[in-house]
Every structure is written in structure tokens, then in C-alpha cells.
Amino acid sequence: xxxxxxxxxxxxxxxxxxxxxxxxSAIDTIEDIRLFMEQxxxxxxxxxxxxxQLQNELTCTSIPWQPSENPAxxxxxxxxxWGEESDVNKNGDxxxxxxxxxxxxxxxxxxxxxxxxxxxxxxxxxxxxxxxxSSEIPSPIADFLNFTFEVVNTKxxxxxxxxxTFGREDLIPDMxxxxxxxxxxxxxxxxxxxxxxxxxxxxxxxxxHGPMALEMVSQLCGDDPEKxxxxxxxxxxxxxxxxxxxxxxxxxxxxxxxx
Numbered sequence: 733x734x735x736x737x738x739x740x741x742x743x744x745x746x747x748x749x750x751x752x753x754x755x756x757s758a759i760d761t762i763e764d765i766r767l768f769m770e771q772x773x774x775x776x777x778x779x780x781x782x783x784x785q786l787q788n789e790l791t792c793t794s795i796p797w798q799p800s801e802n803p804a805x806x807x808x809x810x811x812x813x814w815g816e817e818s819d820v821n822k823n824g825d826x827x828x829x830x831x832x833x834x835x836x837x838x839x840x841x842x843x844x845x846x847x848x849x850x851x852x853x854x855x856x857x858x859x860x861x862x863x864x865x866s867s868e869i870p871s872p873i874a875d876f877l878n879f880t881f882e883v884v885n886t887k888x889x890x891x892x893x894x895x896x897t898f899g900r901e902d903l904i905p906d907m908x909x910x911x912x913x914x915x916x917x918x919x920x921x922x923x924x925x926x927x928x929x930x931x932x933x934x935x936x937x938x939x940x941h942g943p944m945a946l947e948m949v950s951q952l953c954g955d956d957p958e959k960x961x962x963x964x965x966x967x968x969x970x971x972x973x974x975x976x977x978x979x980x981x982x983x984x985x986x987x988x989x990x991x
Contacts (some may be wrong), residue, residue, distance in 0.1 A: 735960045736950050742964055743898055746971035753975070755982040756910040762921050764985055766842035766912075769833070769926075770826030771981050772874050773847045775974075776833045778880040780816065782896045786948075787813050789889040805889070808948045822928040829933065836925035876973045883966060890952040894963035897945035899970025 759768055791806045792798050800806035817828045821835060837844055846869065853863035860881045864874050883895045912930050953959040 735953065736946055739898060739964050743967055743971060746968065749975055755978045756787045758982055758985045759911065762918060766840055767984055767988060769837050769842045769844060770983055771873060773833055773837065774877060775977065778877050780830055780902055781884055782880060782892060783816055784815060786889060786892050786896060789887060796933050805948050805951050808944045812944055832929045836929050839922060839925045871978055872976045876977045879969060890959045891962050891966050893949045893952050894967050895951050895970045896908045898958050898967035899974065913980055
């Protein structure tokens with residue numbers, strides 16, 4: 733795991749910047765929470781495409797079935813998919829973490845119109861890039877999404893797993909803990925769906941999926957220095973765009989203060 737430690741060392745300044753980002757302390761009212769969720773939901777959604785592309789690359793998802801070339805990595809990704817795509821909400825109903833997030837948005841009165849319109853555009857036959865463009869999504873979100881699908885389209889498992897791990901999965905517990913610390917909703921507002929979603933992510937990602945994802949990157953990069961360099965390069969870009977996404981949400985929150 734020496735190379736993993738090197739990656740983590742090179743990414744440390746980006747992680748620190750994200751962990752100390754002022755967006756967390758800017759979320760103070762129920763209106764702030766709604767605005768945050770309406771923009772963050774796009775990252776919750778596109779995360780699943782990284783996940784499923786990894787499953788496509790590491791397991792057999794076509795017929796006739798053939799055994800995986802990397803059964804250890806296949807096992808890891810299948811376990812992560814099971815947890816992300818087929819978890820249970822606080823009532824014990826089976827659903828993906830994305831659906832839990834939508835459920836939390838609806839319970840708090842946040843609009844799901846933006847993400848629903850994007851998915852509708854994709855379902856109408858548009859390419860993901862054209863769907864993003866026609867959805868008139870704010871540029872920090874559009875840049876974030878376009879990079880995700882650029883990574884997906886590399887079809888290189890070591891790159892996708894690195895972005896998934898260092899740009900998303902390994903980062904999620906730290907970010908969500910910061911958000912929960914700063915939640916300050918008025919009396920009578922039920923945050924239980926949102927808090928369950930965050931706590932579930934913290935529990936699963938920190939204790940299970942995070943270590944699994946690190947092991948997967950190590951297996952896929954092996955002893956190949958070129959693969960590790962690509963992993964570092966793409967992971968840095970992923971973190972830069974996450975910072976850009978947080979900057980964009982912060983700007984929206986600050987703008988709402990002056991309205």
C-alpha cells in the first residue's frame with residue numbers, strides 16, 4: 733500500500749481545503765439546506781455512474797457470462813454496488829442512496845425539478861453532455877458532471893476507481909460530518925430523512941466502502957507507475973472540481989443572503 737500512501741499524501745492539500753471549506757458553516761437555515769441539496773443532488777446522482785461503470789469494467793454484465801479477470805476487485809465492487817444501489821432507508825424500504833437523498837429533499841420541501849429535468853433529457857435520447865447543456869445547470873455543477881462522464885468514458889478501471897475512491901468515496905465521511913455539525917433547523921422541521929442519509933453514508937463509507945475502495949485501487953494499479961500517476965492526476969482534478977462545486981454552492985448561498 734506504499735503507493736496508496738503516496739497518492740494520499742499528494743492529495744492531502746486538496747482534502748484539507750475541502751474539509752475546511754466555508755460552505756459548511758454557511759448552511760444555517762432550512763432555506764440554506766434546501767438550496768444546498770438542490771445543487772448537491774447532481775453529485776449524488778452522477779456518483780452512481782462511476783460506480784456502475786466500475787462494475788461494468790470489473791465484472792461480467794453481458795450475456796453469455798464469463799468469469800472476471802480480476803475476481804478480487806470484482807468482489808469488492810459488487811459489495812459496494814450492493815450497499816449503494818440496494819440499501820434500506822430509515823423505514824426499512826429498499827432503495828439506493830440517491831433515492832434516499834431525493835426522499836430527504838422532498839421531506840424538506842427542496843425542489844427536485846433540476847435533477848429530474850436532466851434525467852428526462854437523457855431519457856429523451858440526448859447525450860449526457862447535450863443534456864447537461866440544455867438543462868442550463870450552473871457552470872460549477874456542469875463542469876463537475878462533465879468530468880465525471882469523461883472519467884467514465886476512459887473505460888480504464890484504475891482511473892475510474894481512483895476518482896471514485898479519492899475524489900468521492902474516501903472523501904464523503906469527512907464532508908458529511910462537517911455538514912451535520914452545522915445543521916441548525918428551526919423547531920418543528922423534521923431533518924430525520926436527511927440525517928439518516930448522512931449517517932448511513934458515514935457508517936457505510938468510513939467503515940466498509942472506503943477501505944474496500946482503497947484496496948481496489950491498489951489491486952488495479954498493481955506495480956505500474958504509469959497507472960499510479962494517472963490515478964493521481966485524475967484524482968487531483970476530481971478534487972479541484974469538488975472544490976469548484978462547493979465554491980459555486982457557497983456563492984449561491986451568499987447571493988441568497990442579499991435577496
